[in-house]
Amino acid sequence: MNHQGGWELIKNTWQSWLQHRGFFFLLAFGWMLPLLVYLMIWSAAASEGSLAGLSQDALAGYYLVLVLVNQLTYATTNWTVGDNIRMGQISRWLIQPMSPLYHALSSEIAGKVVFMLFSIPVTAFLALIFRPQFNLSWQQSLLFIPSILLAWALRFFWGYWLALLAFWATRADSLLALQDTMIFLLGGHLAPIRLLPNWMQSLAKILPFRYMSAFPVEILTGFLDKNESLTGLLIQLGWTSTAYLLYRLVWTRGVRHYEAVGG
Amino acid sequence: MQALRLIFEFFKVSTQAEMAHRANFFIRFLNAILNLATGVLSLTVIFNQVESIKGWDMPSAMALLGVYLLLAALRGLFIGPSLESVAGMDGEIWQGTFDFTLLRPVDKQFLVSFRHWRVLMLFDLCLALGVLGYAIHLMQAELTLLAVMGFIITLIAGAALLYAALLAFSALVFWNSGFLFTWIINDLFQLARYPVELYPGWLRLVLTWIIPVGLMTTIPAQALSGKLSWQWMILTLLFTIGALIGASWLFRQGLKKYTSASS
Amino acid sequence: MAEPIITVKNLTKVYRVPERAPGLSASIRGLFKPKFQDVEAVTDINFTIRPGEMVGLIGPNGAGKTTTLKMLSGLLYPTGGEAKVSGYTPWDRKAEYLQRISMVMGNRSAMNWDIPPLDSFRVLSKIYKVPQDQYQRTLDELITLLDMEALLKKPVRNLSLGERMKCELVAGLLYQPDVLFLDEPTLGLDVAMQRRLRIFLKQYNQQHQVSVILTSHYMADVSALCERVMLIHHGRLIFDGALQELADKLAPFKLVKLQFTTPPTNLEGFLTQFPSVEYLPSENGHHILRIARSDVPKVTAEILSNLPVADLSVEDPPIEAVIDQIYEEGKV
Secondary structure, three states, X not given: OOHHHHHHHHHHHHHHHXXXXXXXXXXXXXXXXXXXXXXXXXXXXXOOOOEOOEOHHHHHHHHHHHHHHHHHHOOOOHHHHHHHHHOOHHHHHHOOOOOOHHHHHHHHHHHHHHHHHHHHHHHHHHHHHHOOOOOOOHHHHHHHHHHHHHHXXXXXHHHHHHHHHHHOOOOOOHHHHXXXXXXXXXXXXXXXXXXXXXXXXHHHHHOXXXXXXXXXXXXXXXXXXXXXXXXXXXXXXXXXXXXXHHHHHHHHHHHHHHHHHXX | OHHHHHHHHHXXXXXXXXXXXXXXXXXHHHHHHHHHHHHHHHHHXXXXXXXXXXXXXXXXXXXXXXXXXXXXXHHHHHHHHHHHHHHOOOXXXXXXXXXXXXXXXXXXXXXXXXXXXXXXXXXXXXXXXXXXXXXXXXXXXXXXXXXHHHHHHHHXXXXXXXXXXXXXXXXXXXXXXXXXHHHHHHHHHHHHHOOHHHOOHHHHHHHHHHOOXXXXXXXXXXXXXXXXXXXXXXXXXXXXXXXXXXXXXHHHHHHHHHHHHOO | OOOOOEEEEEEEXXXXXXXXXXXXXXXXXXXXXXXXXXXXXXXXXXXXXOOOOEEEEEOOOOOOHHHHHHHHHOOOOOOEEEEEXXXXXXXXOOHHHHHHEEEEEOOOOOXXXXXXXXXXXXXXXXXXXXXXXXXXXXXXXXXXXXXXXHHOOOOHHHOOHHHHHXXXXXXXXXXXXXXXXXXXXXXXXXXXXXXHHHHHHHHHHHHHOOEEEEEOOOHHHHHHHOOEEEEEEOOEEEEEEEHHHHHHHHOOEEEEEEEEOOOOXXXXXXXXXXXXXXXXXXXXXXXXXXXEHHHHHHHHHHHHHHOOEEEEEEXXXXXXXXXXXXXXXXXX
8 A cells, every 4th residue: 555645645635625615614514503503402492401411501512512523524525436436537546556545535634624624613612602511531531532533434434335336326425315314313413312212212322323423422521421432432343344344345346347347 | 478488498498407317316205205304303303302492392393394394395496406507516607608698688687596497396395295284284273264374475475585595695606706605595594494483592683684594484384373473474574575675686786796897 | 881780989898806915914905905906908999890791800818809709798898988789788788689699609508418409499499589480490490501400309418519519509590690709619629610610600691691700719710701800919909901911911921832853052042142031941842931022023033043943832821820920929
């Protein structure tokens, strides 16, 4: 693997993204908004006390951290994979002496930096309005780091293998829309998992979607005890490995298919 | 008469273009179902936790969801695609083909508002009517003829307001062709999913009088449940007329700007 | 002589362009106290065009051709001066006016790419309120002239560049406009297709007496179609007249091509006696001399009587070369 080339690519992508920051700030704003809507709805619902032990302040803390975590884990790149395959861009990448994964990774990393330039100040400002509150312990912070890295990797590779189905079906990116919807419903966006009806809670704990976004937030804001956190991390690790294996499988099969039909 | 004939032609041609991509069918159905499912599930989750929030119970919130989905379907049916083809990414302003639109011997505002149709959104429209019907079924006892008439009038006003907002935001592209103004209004429109009363006071004011996404759905839903006073009804209608005039003025200013400065 | 269909008086367009100095502090200053620079795109242009005339508007990139066309079609407000086209002021953009003019651009498409051209044509005919029978007749005529029966049912996306240009022309002529503005109609087309479109335009112009203003970078277009050319440079109209006249005025010399039976020993030495003769690098055995127009008879006579000439021809310099020269020198 050619890591040097990969790093140069990351730097280039970052620079060109910075030049279009208006566009990316708009994207970031669009992702932030639904979360803020549900923050306000649940705040209003919790105005006369607390819901399942969650006060308005705790809800604010949960959602504002979720805003940042969601942007850090959202894999924008996956939406362009299908186009790259259809338009033949992928042919150019296949003949470069570097894994095409780097092209996806470079825009991923570059994107995160640009999005954070927008999201951190905005979230800080929102914190002044919504007055979030949660206790931060060393243990929570330490567990948060692997959980957010795994959340990003899981969300990225899960979306990537779905997007790679574009080798066979032209509109595979609609599966990404389905993934987004599942994350909205079961990934803690519509409501913190513990506010969901029981059947949805059980689903959320088994399926991968919670581990793509809400799980690190729950750890950081102290929703989970040590045992729940560690079990969650194990499940998260399991799903991430599955997603990676699926990506490898779909990629090798897909390239073979692509070469067979002549692109 | 000429206008109706042209709308019919535009509709016909758009249908033809859409039928050319058969995959679109599947995607649109999937999207419509996902939209419906997330909307209804969200309400179920919320009202599973609380009986009512600030006077809004499940049936009235469901009615509002119906109005929201209906307006979203109308936007997707023609307002959105028409205006996006001018002001959006790869739109006419961006590509320079807006010159042709300016040269047509037809009213320009009419042309940019009705030119492109996404026929499959009619399916979304049906689902939205279904949700409305279900909501009416839920609150059966309270429905009066007066309420239904008020509802229809304010619903039309809501659609007109949405159109005015989209037109005004699209017109801004004449001043800055690189910025996707229509995205902002599309993002903000998500706030109309829930009654404005659920938002904090300052935001409520903004969403009522400045970016009137609140008026678009809250008012018709209130009318349906008989909670709307006639003063508010008249105020909404006056505001709608004002917004239409204002948006049309802005659009014409934009045209003037375009023809005095383009190169 | 017929009344002119296009009259342009003192037409001027000045763009106000914000000046942006590099650096952050400068751009912050620019926020509060923006500086503008006036750029004269078109300055004080006057001309008239008769009905049915085909006029070539030429000039280097950025000379003001497109700005002029845009003002005449009503897409751009001028800063000063007036224009009347078909009796209307273009930039009022009255529906009756738009009905009478057409603009076809080589680099922009008026077609819907997802549907076959025939459907786009039908929509256009409704927009321009063309009666059904007249629409059918016009369409049939254009399709025959352009030989494009086979293209009508394919989506525009799948057509070649040349085929697409044919569609653009049909779209522009469906409602039988009196005035046609053609902006680089042959851009990017191969030579055969260029020739095909030229023949069409000539035929159509003769049959329908449509007035045409044509801009093109290919001098072949202009020389094949337009007897009259207007040359714009730095926003000013510096020549308006017959193309041949422009060439004569600009190129006060001819090219003499020579071939010898045996290579002459001292050709260059022989030529030093004529100060107006310039010896150009020879091309595959041909020797080329550039000779002032007035000296041509004398010099050729001398050469013929003193050198072993096998073949001699006198030619005008290619029009492209002439135009290049003006573009560089900026005057006629």
